[in-house]
Amino acid sequence: MFLALKEIKKEKFRSWLIIIMIVLISYLIFILTSLAIGLARENTDAINSWGVEKITLSSTANVDMRQSFLTKKQAGTLTKNEAYLGETPVVAEAKGHKQQSAFFVGLKANQFIAKNIKLDSGHWVKHSHEVVADDSFKLKGYQLGDKFKLADDKTKFTIVGFTKNAKLNVTPVLYGQLGTWQALRGIAMGPITSVVASKNSQHKATQSGTKTYTRQQIINKLPGYQAQILTFVLMISFLMIISLIIIAVFLYILTMQKLPNYAVLRAQGIPSRVLVSATISQSLILVASGLVIGTILTVITGSVIPAQVPMAFDIPMLAAVGLGILIMALVGSLIPVRTVLKVDPVSVIGG
Amino acid sequence: MSSFAVKNVNQIFGTGTAKVHVLHDVNFEAESGTLSLIMGPSGSGKTTLLTIVGGLLTPTSGTVTVNGVDYNHQSKRQRDALRLDEIGFVLQQYHLLPYLTVADQFTLVDKVKPKGNLSRAQLDEVLQALGIQGLLHKYPGELSSGQQQRVAIARALYPNPTIILADEPTAALDSPRVKVVGELFKNLATEHNKAVVIVTHDSRLMAFADQLYEIRDGVLSKQELNRN
Numbered sequence: 001m002f003l004a005l006k007e008i009k010k011e012k013f014r015s016w017l018i019i020i021m022i023v024l025i026s027y028l029i030f031i032l033t034s035l036a037i038g039l040a041r042e043n044t045d046a047i048n049s050w051g052v053e054k055i056t057l058s059s060t061a062n063v064d065m066r067q068s069f070l071t072k073k074q075a076g077t078l079t080k081n082e083a084y085l086g087e088t089p090v091v092a093e094a095k096g097h098k099q100q101s102a103f104f105v106g107l108k109a110n111q112f113i114a115k116n117i118k119l120d121s122g123h124w125v126k127h128s129h130e131v132v133a134d135d136s137f138k139l140k141g142y143q144l145g146d147k148f149k150l151a152d153d154k155t156k157f158t159i160v161g162f163t164k165n166a167k168l169n170v171t172p173v174l175y176g177q178l179g180t181w182q183a184l185r186g187i188a189m190g191p192i193t194s195v196v197a198s199k200n201s202q203h204k205a206t207q208s209g210t211k212t213y214t215r216q217q218i219i220n221k222l223p224g225y226q227a228q229i230l231t232f233v234l235m236i237s238f239l240m241i242i243s244l245i246i247i248a249v250f251l252y253i254l255t256m257q258k259l260p261n262y263a264v265l266r267a268q269g270i271p272s273r274v275l276v277s278a279t280i281s282q283s284l285i286l287v288a289s290g291l292v293i294g295t296i297l298t299v300i301t302g303s304v305i306p307a308q309v310p311m312a313f314d315i316p317m318l319a320a321v322g323l324g325i326l327i328m329a330l331v332g333s334l335i336p337v338r339t340v341l342k343v344d345p346v347s348v349i350g351g
Numbered sequence: 352m353s354s355f356a357v358k359n360v361n362q363i364f365g366t367g368t369a370k371v372h373v374l375h376d377v378n379f380e381a382e383s384g385t386l387s388l389i390m391g392p393s394g395s396g397k398t399t400l401l402t403i404v405g406g407l408l409t410p411t412s413g414t415v416t417v418n419g420v421d422y423n424h425q426s427k428r429q430r431d432a433l434r435l436d437e438i439g440f441v442l443q444q445y446h447l448l449p450y451l452t453v454a455d456q457f458t459l460v461d462k463v464k465p466k467g468n469l470s471r472a473q474l475d476e477v478l479q480a481l482g483i484q485g486l487l488h489k490y491p492g493e494l495s496s497g498q499q500q501r502v503a504i505a506r507a508l509y510p511n512p513t514i515i516l517a518d519e520p521t522a523a524l525d526s527p528r529v530k531v532v533g534e535l536f537k538n539l540a541t542e543h544n545k546a547v548v549i550v551t552h553d554s555r556l557m558a559f560a561d562q563l564y565e566i567r568d569g570v571l572s573k574q575e576l577n578r579n
Contacts, residue, residue, distance in 0.1 A: 002462050003448070010450035010490065264446040267407060268507070269435030270463055271428070346407050 003278035004285055015286060018250050022290025023297065025243045026325055029236055030298040031311070033321050036232030038310035043225045045165035046105070046134075046173045047215060050085075051116040052197040056205040056212045063213060063221035066103075069191035074207045081200040083111035084193035086181030090174065092137075092157075094148035100140060102172045104131075104150065106181025112199060117175060122161030128180050129153075132161035134172035139307060150174075151184055169222045170310070236321070240328055247332035251283055255336035259343055267345035275340045283333035284326065291322050354514050354546035355404060356380045360413030362399055362569075373399050374410070374569045381546040383513065386537055386559055389550045391566035397550045398518065400566065404548065405438055405516050406430040418513060435464055439512035441504050443519035447491040454487040456506045469511050477505050480535050482528075497524050504532065508539065515539060517549040521556060533559035 008015045041048075056075075061068035065087045075084065086106035091099050107114040109124060117124075117132070122144050125132060133142065137159065142148075147156040157176070166173040178193065185191075196205065205212045220226055255262075262275050295318075302313050362374040373396045381387050391397045402408040403415060406422050415422045417437055422430060434440075447456055460468055469477065478484040481501040491499055504520060515536070521529045537559040540547045549556060557563065563574040 002459065003451075006448075006455055007450040258448075261446050261448050264440075264442060265448070266431075267405065267434070267440050267442070269431050269433070269438070270459075271431055271435075274463055346402050 001277070001281045003274070004281035007278075007282060008285060014254070018247075018286045019290045019293065021246055021250075022243065022287050022325075022329075023293045025239060025246070026291050026294030026322070027297045027301075029239045029243075029321055029325065030294060030318055031301060032232060032236055032239070033318060034298070034302070034311040034313050035309075036229065036236070037314045037317060038312040039170065039228055039232075040225075041165070041312050042167045042170040042310045043222050043228070044168075044219050046103075046168040047219060049117060049163075049165055050113045050197060051199050052083075052113065052215055053201040054198045054203040054212050054214060055218050056196040056198070056203075056210050057194070059209055059211040063218060064223075065194050065218065068194045069187075070193050070196060070210065071190055072192050074205075074210050075193055075196050076205065076207050078111075078196065079200075080112065081203070082196050082198045083113040084108055084178050084195075085113060085197050086178050086185070086194045087168075088181060088185050088194075089171075090150045090184060092148040092150060092174070094142075094146065097141060097148070100137070100148075100172070102134075102174050103168050104174050104176060104181060104184055105168075106176055106178040106184075106193075108178050113197060114175070117163055117166070120162045120164050122159070125160060125176050128177055128183070129155050129157050130160040130176065131157050132163055132166075132175040133159050134166035134174070135162055135164050136167070136172045138162060153184065169225070240324055243325055244328040244332045247283060247287065247329045248335045251279065251333050251336045252339070254282075255279060255339055259339070260347075262340060262343045263345045263347050266343055272341055272343075275343075276337050279337050279340055280330065280333045283329045287326055287329035291325060295322070354381055354383045355415065355417045357400070357404060358414045358416075360400075360403060360410045360415065362396070362403065362408070363411045372569060374403075374571075377413070377569075377571045379404075379564065379571055381514070381548050381562075383544045383546050384540055385561040386540040386547040386549065387562040387564065388556055388560035389548065389564045389566055389571070390552065390554070395566045396569040397566045400571070401516055401518055401548075401550050405440060406434055435510060436467065437513050439507035439510060439515045441507045441515065441517035441520045443522055447499055447502055447506065449491050452488050452490055453483065453494075453502050456502065457509050460506070460509050464510055467511055469509050473511075474505070474509060477508055477535075480538075481505055481531065497528055500524060501528070501532070504535070513545055515545055515547045517547070517551075519551050519553070520549060521551065521553045526555065529553065529555045 057063065057065060057068035058070060066089060088104050090102050090104045092102055093099050114124065119132060120135060122132065142159055144159055146159050150157050203212065265275065266272065302311065305311055357377055357379040360374055360377040364371045364373060377400060389397050389400065399408065403410050417433060420433065425433065451459060457474065475484065481504060483498060483501050483505065486494060486498060486502065494502065500520065507515065517536070521532055524532060533556050536547050536549065539545045557576065560576060563576045565572055565574045
């Protein structure tokens with residue numbers, strides 16, 4: 001540690017160059033991770049807020065709630081652990097506002113999903129043409145009491161409440177009555193719901209023409225969800241590997257320059273572990289400094305970034321990513337360590 | 352009592368047609384309280400002898416004992432410890448760590464070997480004798496080559512070794528400084544009872560030697576000292 005700190009203090013410019021590289025990499029990784037988490041949440045926030053574990057769909061719906069229709073017979077008998085949920089895509093249209101795509105989710109007020117939804121303002125729907133809207137409608141200029149048309153329905157819908165984190169597949173959700181879902185779908189008879197959701201993790205439908213999935217299976221089949229997540233995971237992984245290479249190359253060059261000095265120290269009986277510890281400490285100090293500055297920049301970015309940008313700063317996840325970068329630094333520093341261990345003190349004697 | 356003894360040491364590098372016999376049956380003893388000078392032309396084997404005496408190279412045959420300890424029975428780690436405790440190296444290329452101030456060069460020794468080093472007063476005495484007492488807060492890059500060499504000498508003396516091995520310690524010094532360094536080494540031998548061995552081309556150091564050896568083609572022979 002002594003040697004590492006002294007070298008960093010003396011070689012300020014060189015040390016800052018490495019720290020700046022680490023800052024840029026860690027900042028990029030933190031922002032990408034936050035974006036990945038933010039986007040993932042915008043895909044799944046609504047489902048996660050419902051408190052469901054299992055979801056029963058039509059077996060022909062390809063694990064897509066929008067394509068599922070269950071008759072009363074298929075839905076079966078519900079206990080207090082199950083709830084109906086009807087989902088359909090809609091477009092909200094109002095004067096003075098741009099068209100807004102949304103998912104209409106019809107619920108029964110006395111079932112557990114509706115009870116799990118926490119309102120930010122307003123009240124739960126009491127009539128067929130009332131909706132509780134995701135907060136993002138506020139960002140588009142809508143307020144409580146505002147009206148808009150949905151699909152071909154001639155009667156306008158009124159926003160009676162707002163709720164946070166009601167997004168499904170990066171699209172805002174409008175909660176309403178289950179009967180309204182039937183009306184929007186043009187269903188006069190037959191299906192009574194899209195799915196039956198259960199908070200019982202052991203729930204399994206037995207009716208023919210139905211299939212039960214876990215919440216995660218439903219999430220994984222959301223259009224584009226897996227592609228987004230994989231893209232981010234790949235980008236973050238590549239950045240991790242790039243950081244490893246940069247740290248290893250920098251340290252290797254620095255160590256090679258110091259080999260004659262290290263050889264003299266070895267000749268003087270300074271143990272290899274002192275030199276190895278100096279190399280590893282130097283790497284960890286530089287990377288930890290870069291991570292701290294990268295974190296500060298990320299916090300600043302988080303405080304000034306517009307609300308429309310889907311970033312979520314998940315502290316445990318970002319801490320894990322930071323730890324990952326630190327481990328990469330440790331691995332990177334092991335490459336020059338091999339050279340340090342092999343340094344031949346005889347090489348500096350004589351001339 | 353002798354500080355170290357080299358007995359029947361042979362050193363052969365390479366095999367077959369590339370085989371080079373660098374040292375031939377070298378026998379050499381350096382006693383505490385004496386300054387031995389080993390002189391010889393380039394390629395004569397004097398540096399190889401120094402590395403063998405310092406425990407950095409294991410001879411092809413023969414034994415080296417330092418204060419009664421045979422290198423052949425020591426692990427690499429034990430040899431490191433022996434070098435740190437008992438042997439002070441002053442090298443031709445002084446290679447001070449460029450990012451440590453002169454004071455930090457001594458602090459590094461304290462970190463690795465907290466006990467048995469020179470006291471503050473003793474170090475001040477050495478620094479004063481070498482004329483570098485005002486350079487403690489300077490980095491090696493801010494020093495002349497002569498000043499760097501004197502710092503390297505002080506650095507080698509700081510762990511208070513019983514044996515001092517010096518490889519061309521006066522190569523970068525002018526005559527007045529050669530006299531100072533020669534007197535310092537002589538003083539270390541006589542006043543501090545150390546065994547000092549200097550490998551050099553510099554005949555100006557002969558004035559301070561107790562024993563003179565010449566090495567030619569790997570054969571070491573004792574010479575008469577002619578101080579004139």
